[in-house]
Amino acid sequence: MNSWQHSPIFKFFASVQLTVTVLLTLAATSVIGTVIPQNQNLDDYLHTYGQNLYRLFSVLDMFDMYHSWWFQLLLVLLTLNIIICSMDRLPAAWKIVVKPPGFKPSRFLNASCQRQITVSSLDQAQPILEKALSRSIGQVRLEQTQHGFFLWSEKGRWTRLGVYVVHLSVVFLLAGSLIGSFWGFDGAVNIPEGETAKMIRLNNSGKSIPLDFEIRCDKFSVSYYDSGAPSEYRSTLTILENGAQVFTRDIIVNDPLRYKGINLFQSSFGNLPSQNLVLSFTSRATGMEYKEKIAPGQTVTIPEGLGSFMITEFNRDHQFKGHSIGDAFVGMMTPPNGDSVEVVLPVKFPSFDRMRKGDVIVAISETETRYYTGLQVTGDPGVWVVYTGFLLMIAGCIVTFFMSHQQICIEANTAEKICSVMIRGITNKNKIGMQKKIDATATAAIKIAKQQ
Amino acid sequence: MNSSGILSVVTFVYGFAAFLYVASWIFKKSEPGRLATWVVFAGLTGNTTGIAMRWMESYTLGYGHAPLSNLYESLVFFAGTLAAVYLVIEKKYQNRIIGAFVMPFPFLAMAYASLSPNISDRIQPLLPALKSNWLIAHVVACFIGYAAFAIAFGLSIMYLIKEKDVHGNSVLLERFPKTGVLDELNHQMVMFGFLFLSVGIITGAVWANSAWGRYWGWDPKETWSLITWFIYATLLHARLTRGWHGRRIAFLSVAGFAAVMFTYFGVNLLPGLHSYGAMGQ
Numbered sequence: 001m002n003s004w005q006h007s008p009i010f011k012f013f014a015s016v017q018l019t020v021t022v023l024l025t026l027a028a029t030s031v032i033g034t035v036i037p038q039n040q041n042l043d044d045y046l047h048t049y050g051q052n053l054y055r056l057f058s059v060l061d062m063f064d065m066y067h068s069w070w071f072q073l074l075l076v077l078l079t080l081n082i083i084i085c086s087m088d089r090l091p092a093a094w095k096i097v098v099k100p101p102g103f104k105p106s107r108f109l110n111a112s113c114q115r116q117i118t119v120s121s122l123d124q125a126q127p128i129l130e131k132a133l134s135r136s137i138g139q140v141r142l143e144q145t146q147h148g149f150f151l152w153s154e155k156g157r158w159t160r161l162g163v164y165v166v167h168l169s170v171v172f173l174l175a176g177s178l179i180g181s182f183w184g185f186d187g188a189v190n191i192p193e194g195e196t197a198k199m200i201r202l203n204n205s206g207k208s209i210p211l212d213f214e215i216r217c218d219k220f221s222v223s224y225y226d227s228g229a230p231s232e233y234r235s236t237l238t239i240l241e242n243g244a245q246v247f248t249r250d251i252i253v254n255d256p257l258r259y260k261g262i263n264l265f266q267s268s269f270g271n272l273p274s275q276n277l278v279l280s281f282t283s284r285a286t287g288m289e290y291k292e293k294i295a296p297g298q299t300v301t302i303p304e305g306l307g308s309f310m311i312t313e314f315n316r317d318h319q320f321k322g323h324s325i326g327d328a329f330v331g332m333m334t335p336p337n338g339d340s341v342e343v344v345l346p347v348k349f350p351s352f353d354r355m356r357k358g359d360v361i362v363a364i365s366e367t368e369t370r371y372y373t374g375l376q377v378t379g380d381p382g383v384w385v386v387y388t389g390f391l392l393m394i395a396g397c398i399v400t401f402f403m404s405h406q407q408i409c410i411e412a413n414t415a416e417k418i419c420s421v422m423i424r425g426i427t428n429k430n431k432i433g434m435q436k437k438i439d440a441t442a443t444a445a446i447k448i449a450k451q452q
Numbered sequence: 453m454n455s456s457g458i459l460s461v462v463t464f465v466y467g468f469a470a471f472l473y474v475a476s477w478i479f480k481k482s483e484p485g486r487l488a489t490w491v492v493f494a495g496l497t498g499n500t501t502g503i504a505m506r507w508m509e510s511y512t513l514g515y516g517h518a519p520l521s522n523l524y525e526s527l528v529f530f531a532g533t534l535a536a537v538y539l540v541i542e543k544k545y546q547n548r549i550i551g552a553f554v555m556p557f558p559f560l561a562m563a564y565a566s567l568s569p570n571i572s573d574r575i576q577p578l579l580p581a582l583k584s585n586w587l588i589a590h591v592v593a594c595f596i597g598y599a600a601f602a603i604a605f606g607l608s609i610m611y612l613i614k615e616k617d618v619h620g621n622s623v624l625l626e627r628f629p630k631t632g633v634l635d636e637l638n639h640q641m642v643m644f645g646f647l648f649l650s651v652g653i654i655t656g657a658v659w660a661n662s663a664w665g666r667y668w669g670w671d672p673k674e675t676w677s678l679i680t681w682f683i684y685a686t687l688l689h690a691r692l693t694r695g696w697h698g699r700r701i702a703f704l705s706v707a708g709f710a711a712v713m714f715t716y717f718g719v720n721l722l723p724g725l726h727s728y729g730a731m732g733q
């Protein structure tokens with residue numbers, strides 16, 4: 001052991017006590033962020049908690065606690081703990097694994113799992129014991145002695161490394177998330193059908209940044225179940241570089257598009273004002289109906305000298321007298337004499353304006369649904385490090401929990417006509433399982449002894 | 453009879469099994485215990501049939517999907533997994549008193565699923581975000597883990613009761629497994645559960661990454677599953693430190709299961725919701 005391994009600082013960082021403390025502290029403090037909603041509007045916090053608590057909480061970074069210095073510090077502490085602990089123990093484990101010390105009967109004398117039996121003849125017992133041993137452990141080595149023999153078998157030496165794989169996996173997870181937080185980004189972009197986007201808006205800073213390529217939304221569609229619940233959101237996207245099409249692909253929720261390390265996820269959608277809107281104006285006096293094509297911001301003159309009409313805005317989820325009436329155009333009707341009135345034209349209820357009982361009834365005659373697709377755009381170079389960590393963790397846990405380093409030594413001796421067989425087992429875990437193997441081996445030998 | 457009908461019968465079958473195990477323990481008779489094993493078998497068969505039928509019914513309704521998509525279905529799956537894992541333990545350790553401390557859980561889970569007015573047993577179509585094979589792996593792994601932790605919880609309670617009786621005076625505790633065995637079994641169940649919880653969290657992260665472009669978002673449900681994971685990781689390491697044996701380990705196991713229950717049911721009470729949390733409605 002090197003001298004630095006005796007220093008108190010090293011011992012502190014290598015100790016399992018520190019692990020227990022840090023893990024429990026992480027568990028306890030993680031609760032806070034689930035009780036205080038994270039990353040909300042600061043005014044809302046002030047309103048909910050009052051001045052004093054608000055100040056205390058913001059000093060402690062409670063409103064974004066999982067990214068606070070003290071929470072990150074706990075994670076760093078855990079990482080140091082794992083790395084140093086492994087540096088402390090891995091060399092010894094590695095030596096056991098790569099340099100088998102070979103068979104020494106003395107190592108088994110204090111074995112925690114033991115069983116002694118007597119048999120009538122060693123010559124008969126030997127093949128039975130050998131077979132039982134090779135079935136429960138593996139390849140058997142035989143060593144003759146003056147009054148009998150040794151049988152020895154070993155397996156799973158390498159499984160001692162499993163736990164280091166688990167610990168390494170935790171380091172991968174933390175490293176991967178760190179890479180993600182430095183070099184990753186998370187943004188969003190809305191693209192109307194038929195249009196192309198190059199800039200995306202970052203979620204945390206609100207800044208716009210350009211991508212290396214352009215995304216065109218060729219089509220967006222949404223399908224519904226009979227119950228009215230949404231069944232599928234689908235966008236057809238084309239990737240363009242320098243104006244040239246690279247490829248076209250559909251994405252749906254759970255099936256994103258990945259290109260040049262950037263991922264495009266279907267995350268939302270919405271309606272846009274139709275570009276081919278035709279309104280009908282019905283004169284109450286004559287009953288005549290006139291159709292006019294109109295675009296937002298444009299004014300049309302209504303025949304019969306009834307005034308003019310202009311579309312002023314398009315609202316998604318328009319509120320009319322406290323009720324939501326969905327997508328709606330809002331227009332301004334200006335009669336030849338008199339004040340202008342606001343006219344609401346919900347897309348879903350084309351003759352809504354009848355209710356107003358004005359001189360002219362405005363209705364939507366032709367419209368088309370036009371969507372924009374809402375994409376989540378992310379890039380995270382750390383994701384593959386994290387995924388490697390995931391695989392290592394699962395593999396390491398399986399090895400650590402369900403496999404072990406097992407050795408059984410059977411010592412058989414004849415002394416004064418008594419043939420005694422001692423079975424001893426050593427394992428680094430699951431002593432109950434080892435005892436069962438020893439008992440099974442003994443039972444096999446006893447059965448034969450009885451048959452004689 | 454449709455699947456909900458079969459599953460409500462299964463509730464009573466599990467209840468009956470739990471009753472038999474408790475009776476067998478209290479009255480020190482082995483017959484009710486032996487019968488109980490068969491009753492659990494019957495319950496598990498019904499439970500499995502119910503799940504399979506529900507799967508087929510969802511196809512008949514025209515939006516077929518694995519029956520693991522809402523609170524009702526997860527409770528039913530949880531109960532079945534618990535019963536199955538319990539039967540393996542009983543076979544392996546030949547002790548039926550453990551049944552008295554474990555079989556009430558599948559009964560309670562099924563009773564809650566069938567009787568609670570807040571839980572709908574209607575088969576609903578899947579929302580787009582839930583259409584993922586990762587989700588199925590995620591739910592299956594989590595609930596196998598939860599089942600193991602529930603059994604570890606039962607064993608810990610047994611440990612804490614048994615431990616009080618140092619001199620072995622109590623007649624009721626006579627046939628309890630020894631504290632050493634309970635402790636070892638508790639550890640094994642926790643290891644089993646920890647593996648599946650890890651797989652559950654990991655598949656959940658991969659699913660989140662394919663649906664929303666992030667593998668981890670610190671939302672309350674995710675965070676609580678991580679808290680649970682931290683507690684059981686503490687338990688695994690605490691065993692290595694001197695002085696942390698038996699009793700403290702049993703307490704940690706109880707705390708871990710409390711965190712499991714909170715992850716499962718409690719998170720819905722917190723402000724700001726996991727989209728999946730409202731799935732029972």
Ligand code: HEM
Nearest residue numbers: 014015016019078081082085163166170400685688689692
């Ligand atoms: C989240 C972080 C960690 C995880 C998931 C983890 C996981 C594990 C697992 C699964 C085992 C096997 C337990 C068993 O066999 O019952 C283990 C053992 C162990 N862990 Fe960790 N661990 C973590 C952190 C640490 C840290 C920080 C240390 C530093 C001291 C540490 C030291 C050990 C030791 C000494 C063992 C026993 C190894 C042996 O049996 O030879 N662990 N760990």
